[in-house]
Amino acid sequence: MSVSAGHPYVEALLQGSRGLPPSPLSWLNQRRAQALERANALTVPTTRDEEWRFTDLSPLTKMHFQPVQAAGALTLTLSDIEGMLVPEAGLRLVFVDGMFAPALSALDGLPAGMQFANFAQGFKVGAALAEKHLACHVGFDDNVFAALNTSYLRDGALITLAKGVVCAAPVHLLHIATQKEAASYPRCLLIAGSGSECMLIEDFVSLQDGAYLTNAVCEIVLEADARVRHVRLQRESLNAFHIANCAVVLEKDAVYQSHAVALGARISRHNLNVVQNGEGAEMKIDGLALISGRQLADTHTLMDHARPHGKSTQLHKCIAGGAAHAVFNGKVFVREGAQLTDSAQQSRNLLLSPKAHVDTKPQLEIFADDVKCAHGATVGQIDAEQLFYLKSRGLPEAQARNLLTYAFGAEIIDRIPVPSLVARLERTVLEQTQTGQQPS
């Protein structure tokens, strides 16, 4: 990533961070200051940067986003967000434009040994744990967006599970964007103690269709034998910019399973780095990007096997209609000594129109000799024989196409273990494919 002193765009974004009141926690102030320093030194990447080769951020740099005004979080009521709730999740943390909204959250009935709170509340008990992990896994030294987020670090979601605690129902972390031309910095830290289990639904939605920037950071730590399921839904406005950095660290025999669905945003970028830090840990990563119009959705994943006996499986699917552009870069890294790694990665892509395109780049880097690694990528169109079969039963062309498009995505969606989300995504996908088909 290129470096320049005081890049004007970054400078403008940083304007609000300087006025932030200091935290009573000195380590937090320190991390913010370090991040601010890095943000000042870094610049917004261009397509000349290898990691951003297919994703041109210049539309983002043309917009001038203001730091969020506090008002949004205060005016919303539960009835405004009814349609976004997930019935299976009894526990809910809501952030509006990056700010905690206690009145919209539901925090009763936490299992003993579990915390699910905003930082201010959560740090009362969990500060030591947070100090150990917060801003330690998503590096900001050479990542301008992580640096920006961290320099704004003020509030976020803290989820901790003590040893052996099992939270049976999913917890819902809902980020709502209400302000146009605003930049928000959602933040999440999840620490699953050894043998604990939970499911996090990280959900980005919008109540408006304007342009804004969501710059999110999420860090997830799984101690030995912990199991975390991470459902991530990106449903931003179609004019929004969504940039997210997520880092996951797995200790011995931990299992991390992720289902990331990207539907919204004009330009979105999701970096997911999973590091296998302990022997025998396992990662299962599903991704689906469903885009149309002029959307761009970029997913970069890294499955980093640093210890022996690791297992990773990944299925990433993109469905692109209109003139949309999907990008997938999936790196599998097998370090020296990570023997008996078993990794399988698939990238499958469906193009719904001649103008849509996809850049997919699975990458294997293997430095151990006794490993099993398979990967593959396909790009295709709707199958003509399947289409004819459906039409021969009376289904109109558009409906038949939608059904097949849905079926392609269903493989990912159906694996999400939350029925109400599956149903909602089914509807969204059918609607979105319908609108995606109309000539623009």
Add this chain to the structure above:
Amino acid sequence: MTGKNAKILLQVRDLAATVVGVEILKGINLTVRAGEVHAIMGPNGSGKSTFAKVLAGHPAYSVTGGAVQFEGQDLFALAAEARARAGIFLGFQYPVEIPGVSNSAFMRLAYNTVQGARGKEELDPLEFDDHVREKMKLLDMNPGFLDRSVNDGFSGGEKKRNEILQMALLEPRLAILDETDSGLDIDALRVVAGGVNHLRSPDNAVVLVTHYQRLLNYIVPDYVHVMDDGRIIKTGGKELALELETRGYDWVVDEYKKVGAAV
């Protein structure tokens, strides 16, 4: 089963069609009246499935000559989906698998589309479920197939049963069943044939493409046609099928060539 006065459902005249530029159908003539059962037999590669797919509107085949009328209207003016709604049903020789599309959701969509086109009542998921289970009983089918993806991982015989189930739901005017009997075990053949017979009425007709006389014991044809090299070269009654079973096709082809040479 019917007299010459029954209504003509399908009238095919000199139909020619190509696929990837190769002529496969070279002038087919066929008239199907309401209430009739026609069997089309013939060697592998003679064009039987091509004929069936051209009638159903498969986009890979281009019609290069002739005309087809279905209930008095120009069949080729209709898109594949419109033909289905008008009452044409193709039971595929090789039904495609569609992973991710639920069999029951698909069949309900198809059912409601066709019902809607006929000005008949559409069913909600619960009502449809009852309805389809009734039809499945008729075909001795396990309701478990409703929850699976369309034909996905079905055995050969299960796929064929699923085709007939769709036929039972859509109640077509003209059912073209392409080798529905192949892949069925002896009991399944009886069940499926019973299902087809159950659906027959004086108003509809069935065209059976088959290689075996056995199916015709259960669904007795009014006419048996022999197709060879893209043409129907002989037409007879149900006894022709028995004769073909013992004598094969060569004699029919020879006979046809002799007549052709004489003209």
